[in-house]
Amino acid sequence: MTEIVFFINQVVISGLVLGCIYALGAIGITLIFGILRFAHFAHSELMTGGAFIAFLLASAFAAWGIVTPIPTGFVVLPIAMVLAAILALGIDKGFYAPLRKRGAKPVTLLIASIGVTLMIQGLIRLFFGAGSYSFFETETKEIFRIDTSTIGSTRPLVITEPQVLMIVVTLVSVIALHFFLTRSRLGKAMRAMADNADLAQVSGINTALVVRVTWVIAGALACMAGTMLALDVTLKPDLAFNIILPIFAAAIVGGLGQAYGAIAGGLLIGFAETLAVFNWTMLFRPLNAVLPDWLQLPAQLALVPTEYKLTVAFVILVVTLLVRPTGIFKGASS
Amino acid sequence: MIQRSLALFGGLFVLILVIGWVMGLPFTSSRLVEAAAYALIALGLNIQWGYGGLFNFGIMGFLMVGGAAVTFISYPVNPEFWGSDGPMMLGRALFAFAIGALIVLAARQAHRIGITGKWKGALTVLAWFIAYVLYRSQLDPAAAYIESAGGGWVGGLGAHPVLGWVFGGVLAAGIAYIVGKICLGLRTDYLAIATIGISEIIRALIKNMDWLTRGTLTVSPIPWPTPLPQDYQAGGMDIAGSLIAARAGYFLLALVVLGLVMWLISRAYAGPWGRMMRAIRDNHIAASSMGKNVTARQLEIFVFGSVLMGIGGAMLVSFVQIFDPSSYQPINHTFLIWVMVIVGGAGNNWGALFGAVLLWLVWVVSEPLSKAVFDFVSYWSTNAGWGAIPEIEARSAQMRVFVLGLVITIALRFAPKGLIPEVVKREDARG
Numbered sequence: 001m002t003e004i005v006f007f008i009n010q011v012v013i014s015g016l017v018l019g020c021i022y023a024l025g026a027i028g029i030t031l032i033f034g035i036l037r038f039a040h041f042a043h044s045e046l047m048t049g050g051a052f053i054a055f056l057l058a059s060a061f062a063a064w065g066i067v068t069p070i071p072t073g074f075v076v077l078p079i080a081m082v083l084a085a086i087l088a089l090g091i092d093k094g095f096y097a098p099l100r101k102r103g104a105k106p107v108t109l110l111i112a113s114i115g116v117t118l119m120i121q122g123l124i125r126l127f128f129g130a131g132s133y134s135f136f137e138t139e140t141k142e143i144f145r146i147d148t149s150t151i152g153s154t155r156p157l158v159i160t161e162p163q164v165l166m167i168v169v170t171l172v173s174v175i176a177l178h179f180f181l182t183r184s185r186l187g188k189a190m191r192a193m194a195d196n197a198d199l200a201q202v203s204g205i206n207t208a209l210v211v212r213v214t215w216v217i218a219g220a221l222a223c224m225a226g227t228m229l230a231l232d233v234t235l236k237p238d239l240a241f242n243i244i245l246p247i248f249a250a251a252i253v254g255g256l257g258q259a260y261g262a263i264a265g266g267l268l269i270g271f272a273e274t275l276a277v278f279n280w281t282m283l284f285r286p287l288n289a290v291l292p293d294w295l296q297l298p299a300q301l302a303l304v305p306t307e308y309k310l311t312v313a314f315v316i317l318v319v320t321l322l323v324r325p326t327g328i329f330k331g332a333s334s
Numbered sequence: 335m336i337q338r339s340l341a342l343f344g345g346l347f348v349l350i351l352v353i354g355w356v357m358g359l360p361f362t363s364s365r366l367v368e369a370a371a372y373a374l375i376a377l378g379l380n381i382q383w384g385y386g387g388l389f390n391f392g393i394m395g396f397l398m399v400g401g402a403a404v405t406f407i408s409y410p411v412n413p414e415f416w417g418s419d420g421p422m423m424l425g426r427a428l429f430a431f432a433i434g435a436l437i438v439l440a441a442r443q444a445h446r447i448g449i450t451g452k453w454k455g456a457l458t459v460l461a462w463f464i465a466y467v468l469y470r471s472q473l474d475p476a477a478a479y480i481e482s483a484g485g486g487w488v489g490g491l492g493a494h495p496v497l498g499w500v501f502g503g504v505l506a507a508g509i510a511y512i513v514g515k516i517c518l519g520l521r522t523d524y525l526a527i528a529t530i531g532i533s534e535i536i537r538a539l540i541k542n543m544d545w546l547t548r549g550t551l552t553v554s555p556i557p558w559p560t561p562l563p564q565d566y567q568a569g570g571m572d573i574a575g576s577l578i579a580a581r582a583g584y585f586l587l588a589l590v591v592l593g594l595v596m597w598l599i600s601r602a603y604a605g606p607w608g609r610m611m612r613a614i615r616d617n618h619i620a621a622s623s624m625g626k627n628v629t630a631r632q633l634e635i636f637v638f639g640s641v642l643m644g645i646g647g648a649m650l651v652s653f654v655q656i657f658d659p660s661s662y663q664p665i666n667h668t669f670l671i672w673v674m675v676i677v678g679g680a681g682n683n684w685g686a687l688f689g690a691v692l693l694w695l696v697w698v699v700s701e702p703l704s705k706a707v708f709d710f711v712s713y714w715s716t717n718a719g720w721g722a723i724p725e726i727e728a729r730s731a732q733m734r735v736f737v738l739g740l741v742i743t744i745a746l747r748f749a750p751k752g753l754i755p756e757v758v759k760r761e762d763a764r765g
Contacts, residue, residue, distance in 0.1 A: 039523040095743055107389060107522050108746060111676065114669055115742035121665075122736025129728050245534060248527050311538045314531035321528050322516055 001153040007283050009158055011274050017163050017232060019270025020170040024225035025240070026250035026262035027177065028218035034194035034257030035214045036096070038109040039248070043222055045120035046088055047240035050223025051230040052124060053087075054080035055133060062138045073135040073231050074165055080227060081220040088219025089212060091116055117241070125237045132236035162231035173224065174263055177217070181259060186213055194257055246273070246310065249317035255327025264328060269313050276303045276312045339684055339754050346692055353699060360574060363581040364653075369694040370588035371649040376674045376690035377595060377683060378642030384681035384756065385603065386635035387615035391526040392513070394667035395533030396506045396640050398540050398659065400647030403505045404498030405490065405553050405657040406546075412489020420484035420545075423476035430472035434465025480545040487548045495559040499591075499648040506644025507637050509536070514636040518629065533668065541659040554656035560584045588649060595642060600683055611635060612758075665735060670697060673742045679752025688754055696741070697734055704733035 025047060032040045057076035061068075068075045095116055099109055144164070145156040181187040186209075193200040193210050201207050226240055233239075240247075250269045254261025281301040288296055304312060320327065354362040375393065382388045415421070441461030444454045480487065517528045540547050547553070560583035566576035602608055614621040614628055622628045651657050670693065678689020708730055712723040723729070745752070 039527060095747075098747060102750075104746075104750070107526075108750065110523055110526060111672065112743060112746050114672070115739045115746065118665065118669065118735050118739030119743065120739075122732055122734075122739055125732035126729055126736060129725055130732065245527070245531060249531070252524070252527065305542070307542045308538055311535055314535050317531045318516075318528055318535075321520055321524055325520060325524060 001148070001151050002155050003283050003285060005148050005153040005155045005157055007278075009155070010282070011271070011278050013159055013163065015271040015274040016167060016267070017270075018273060019267035020166055021225050021229050021232075021243070021266075022247050022250040022270050023263045023266025024170060024173070024221050024228070025243075025247040026254065026266045027174075027259055028221045028225075029247060030251045030254065030256055030259060030262040031190075031194075031214050032218050033251070035190065035197075035211060036100070036109070037197075038106040038113070040218075041110065041113040041244065042091065042116040042120065043218070043247070044240035044244035045117050045124075046084060046091075046219055046222035047226030047229070048124060048237065049087060049120055049226070050080055050084035050219070051226035051235055051239060052128065053083050053223065054227040055135065055230065055235055058135055067139075070165065071135060071139065071141070071162060071231060073227055074162070077224060077227055081223045084223030085216040085219040088215040088222070092211070092215050121237060121241060128237060130237060132234040133230075134234050135231050160232070162228065166228040166232065169224065169228070173221065177259060186210070190214065242310075245317070246313035249313045249320070252317060252325075253320045253327055255329040258327065258329040261327055261329035269316060272316055273309050273312045277306045277309045278302060335757060339688075342688055342753060343684075346688060349692075349695060353695060357699075357702070360577045360581075363578050363585065365695065365698050367581055367585045367588055367653055368650060368698075369691045370585060370592050371646045371653065372671070372674065372694045373687050373690040374588075374592055374595060374649065375643050375646035375671055376678070376686045377592075377599060378639040378646065379671050379675050380639075380680060380683060380686035381599060381642065382636055382639035383675060384686065385608065385611045385615065386632055386639075388518070388632060388636055388639075389522045389526045390529050390636070390639065391668055391672075392529030392533035392536075393643055393671050394662055394664055395529075395536035396510065396643035397647030397650070397667050398533075398536055398662050399506050399509055400499075400502030400644035400649075401651035401657050402540055402547050402659075403502035403644065404495060404648035404652050405556055406488070407491050407493050407498030407501045408495040408557050408652065409490025409492070409553060410557075411492045412485050412487065414485030415480065415487070415489050416485075418480075418484035420476065420480045420488070423472075423479055423484075424488075427469065427472040427476050430468045434468045437461045437465050437468075477543070477545040484545075487545055495557055495652045496587075498652065499559075499645050502644040502648030503641040504644075506640045506647075510637045510640030511633070514633045518632050518636060530664070530668070533664075537659065537662055547657070547659060550658075550660050552656055552658040556652050556655045556657060558584060558652060558655070560587055584653060591645070591649070596683060596687070603683065665738070669742075670738060673738055673745075675752075677741060677745045677749075677752060679754040679756060681756030682752070682754050685752050685754035685756070689752065693738075693741070696737065700734040700737045701730055704737075705730035 025043060028046070029040055029043050032038070032043070054073050054076055057080055058072040061072050061076060066072070095112055096109055099112055142161040144159050144161070146159070148155070148157050179187075181191055189200065189205045190210050190213065192203070192205060193207060197207065200210075229243075230239060246269055247266075250265035251262050252265070253268060254263070254265030279300060279302045281297045281299060284297055284301075291297070350362065350366070353365070375397065378396075379390065379393060382390045438458070438461045441454075441458045444450075444457050449457060513529065513532055517525055517532070520528055541549050543549065544551065558580075561580055563573070563576040563580040566579050567573065571579065603611075610621070610626060611631065613624070614626060614631055618628045671690075674689040674693040675686050676689070677693060678687070679685025705726060708723055708726045712726060716722045
């Protein structure tokens with residue numbers, strides 16, 4: 001049983017955590033693509049920026065002596081999300097809206113988003129340096145060790161408090177987004193505009209409002225994803241810049257413009273990464289007792305070496321683009 | 335238009351003089367050599383994006399390929415490796431690779447024996463898996479052996495560095511052919527994401543294949559094609575003079591390459607080939623209805639541009655004499671080139687050249703400049719009793735990323751066609 005618990009720790013939990021982060025980021029990218037028709041690279045900086053906003057708020061709370069039972073970074077998340085949404089609206093107003101008004105091609109907007117990425121990253125590094133920060137300098141990161149000796153395992157099941165919170169919050173926000181998109185008037189307007197922007201406009205939908213709502217949702221979710229990631233690992237200026245391509249991979253695998261596809265794609269990429277680097281010998285080691293001598297399992301039996309973990313996402317991305325560019329859930333292709 | 339270009343180039347010349355005066359000649363001379371290499375790379379992107387409208391965001395990958403190529407060709411031979419079992423084991427890995435390729439190709443022909451549809455798909459995936467396992471089963475022991483007992487890494491061939499530049503171009507062409515073949519059917523932003531993905535794969539491979547490239551251990555010193563400063567010093571020259579003389583030699587060689595490339599691509603742009611490429615860029619549907627093979631032409635232009643990137647990457651690596659795979663970053667080696675071409679003027683070779691030199695100078699100068707500004711503000715705030723700004727060194731190093739982002743967003747907003755825009759010649763009825 002030890003092996004199965006090890007498998008759950010190494011693959012199920014870390015795959016789920018990674019998948020949740022990818023999914024939260026990919027939803028924003030896919031919504032922006034559906035409404036505004038361009039690949040928004042600066043999403044990574046919305047995530048990092050959101051995490052830094054949350055970090056500043058958490059530090060302020062700590063300085064005021066406010067102690068909370070759950071991690072402070074998590075308590076300040078709603079405020080940080082509002083601020084990040086305002087930041088996203090401001091970026092759109094300052095950099096993308098003028099280009100859209102000129103009728104610039106999506107490609108130009110993509111390059112502009114890279115410019116925004118560089119600017120925000122430069123600013124973050126200017127103010128915070130290149131080092132890493134932790135949300136848990138004044139408080140302890142609680143780690144749950146669930147004893148599994150009743151089912152005959154010598155290892156406990158390990159999960160940290162931020163990871164539990166992350167999974168719960170992702171689930172809640174995905175359900176909320178689902179109801180928003182299918183039940184509310186504004187959500188339906190968003191889906192209509194994603195399907196056909198011109199038709200939506202002539203049927204009386206306020207497209208400017210839809211664009212604003214899109215940025216609010218994207219900014220808030222990006223802040224959530226960034227803060228969650230920073231709570232799970234550490235906060236550094238290139239926190240999300242390094243994973244923006246796996247996030248794009250998740251959005252494309254799910255079908256650009258499809259919110260549910262982004263969730264599926266995020267979980268798929270997350271699990272693919274953890275499964276690809278998992279050492280299968282650790283799971284099948286008991287078989288060595290039954291297997292003949294010439295068929296003993298080697299010490300290392302992973303599909304790819306650990307240093308190629310992120311590469312797995314890129315390979316999936318390229319293969320998806322070649323075999324089925326519209327993604328699993330037939331996304332936008334034009 | 336000509337006047338404007340001349341004025342801009344004149345301004346650039348004055349800027350170089352100012353930098354030379356403030357920062358000193360040794361600094362400026364080596365920045366100019368790098369600017370020449372970056373100009374070559376920017377011309378490569380200008381061919382792909384300006385002439386052909388192709389969205390290549392994988393420049394970093396091609397630069398790395400060029401760098402690895404020149405390292406392999408020009409670094410001295412590693413006798414320890416060639417005397418060990420390493421070459422034999424690598425030969426076996428190559429053989430396994432060939433067999434794997436044959437298996438995959440055979441699976442792709444499965445429809446000939448009546449296996450079609452989903453079964454063929456499953457068979458293809460299985461064939462890929464078998465080929466991968468076969469290759470890894472031979473390569474892993476070979477890599478482990480070379481890294482531990484077989485001399486550490488493969489080493490070089492000890493040939494002339496210019497040969498390495500050529501090989502860098504050839505290798506980049508080969509990779510561009512494969513990348514183009516699989517990716518060029520995608521529309522613009524998918525192509526951008528796919529090329530970024532491929533360049534990240536290339537980076538991961540070069541960084542982690544220690545047996546071939548020494549990975550993060552880095553390779554140095556890589557020889558120069560022209561005499562090194564040490565050679566001049568051996569002849570009795572002082573240090574500053576030898577640095578300048580050696581870099582001037584390298585700069586001249588780079589200028590010759592750059593001039594040759596500039597002449598060739600300008601001729602190609604003005605000729606029927608260039609007109610055809612512009613037709614494909616502006617309206618590929620109309621071009622294909624006129625009988626032009628759009629896919630093949632786009633592949634051609636993708637390969638041509640990548641050759642220049644490979645050569646430029648090789649020139650950079652042999653100039654700095656060290657090949658360090660972990661120093662390659664998308665910001666420094668992909669986005670910077672894009673900003674160069676867009677600010678300079680996509681579609682205009684002189685524009686790309688201008689943008690490359692200007693942006694490279696801005697990029698390298700913004701660090702000392704912002705350090706000076708920080709020092710000044712810090713001095714002022716210390717006097718005012720607010721204390722000094724901490725970590726000035728680290729902060730000013732990050733300033734250039736912000737400056738780059740600012741430049742590109744301003745350029746897109748106010749000069750979307752670039753400083754020296756493309757000139758579209760309209761032939762009149764007589765022509």
